[in-house]
């Protein structure tokens with residue numbers, strides 16, 4: 001098997017450009033799409049360093065750990081940062097963003113995470129985008145965990161920088177990512193003396209040396225394996241149909257949520273309002289008196305392949321994550337996860353109804 005990964009011919013510029021075009025179609029965007037040959041943190045950081053500087057006033061919406069990271073990068077760039085932090089069991093509202101603009105009319109940059117796999121919430125990007133557009137601010141969106149699981153429409157929503165990665169609902173490997181860039185965002189970068197240039201973090205290098213040259217000559221030999229994996233990933237989504245792939249994720253989320261409620265024993269959905277729960281992954285609150293990471297360890301000791309994880313950092317005690325994305329957005333993975341959680345809760349002496357949970361999950365699968 002592994003020899004298939006070797007002895008590949010170099011990737012041509014035309015092939016590379018065709019993968020960019022496929023990703024653009026996936027996002028229904030006419031903006032430039034830049035493929036970044038690294039894990040999604042590469043374009044996430046590159047886009048912030050390209051557009052933010054000491055003159056920037058950024059509204060940074062924090063609905064989970066990624067928003068915290070973006071605030072740190074923005075501050076490092078010299079931007080004035082206004083953090084809008086909402087409890088991780090909810091989503092931000094357009095009204096909260098409108099109030100922030102009313103209080104700080106100088107805001108000229110907004111960063112938002114669409115869906116947070118780490119906290120299980122999803123934010124109303126279309127509504128937030130309307131507010132951002134009305135104030136003329138640049139709109140930066142982390143859609144790594146939403147693409148493939150729910151609609152991601154940068155043009156319709158007025159997103160200037162939309163970052164995606166392949167490793168969540170697209171069902172691909174970590175190590176490939178892309179960003180769509182609006183004309184406004186390119187202009188902001190060109191005017192920013194501190195934007196990375198001649199750097200692996202640089203988006204402007206791709207604009208000036210690849211896009212403006214008609215995509216004839218690549219900047220360097222592309223990472224073939226990653227690019228081929230991204231192409232295969234988009235091909236598979238196109239073959240199944242994007243709507244069908246998103247439907248599997250919505251069903252997995254609905255089934256997990258219904259199953260967890262029916263399981264009982266004090267297990268609860270972490271995101272209280274189902275409308276604010278992300279289709280990519282479902283987070284659960286461990287029953288009081290239990291430790292989420294212990295329950296997950298117990299469940300995984302029975303089957304290490306289950307898509308279960310405890311919350312990161314301070315959330316490890318209370319949050320259980322069911323990562324039903326990509327190949328795991330299947331009834332079997334959801335059922336196995338619920339059964340394993342039922343067994344783990346049962347072993348700790350809690351009264352659970354695993355059969356009821358599986359019936360509820362099956363009924364909720366749409």
Ligand SMILES: *Cc1c(COP(=O)(O)O)cnc(C)c1O
Pocket residue numbers: 039040041066113115116117118142144145165167168174
């Ligand atoms: C998963 C994810 C990323 C990518 O980070 P990894 O932890 O390296 O997978 C970025 N942003 C969001 C919102 C994510 O869920």
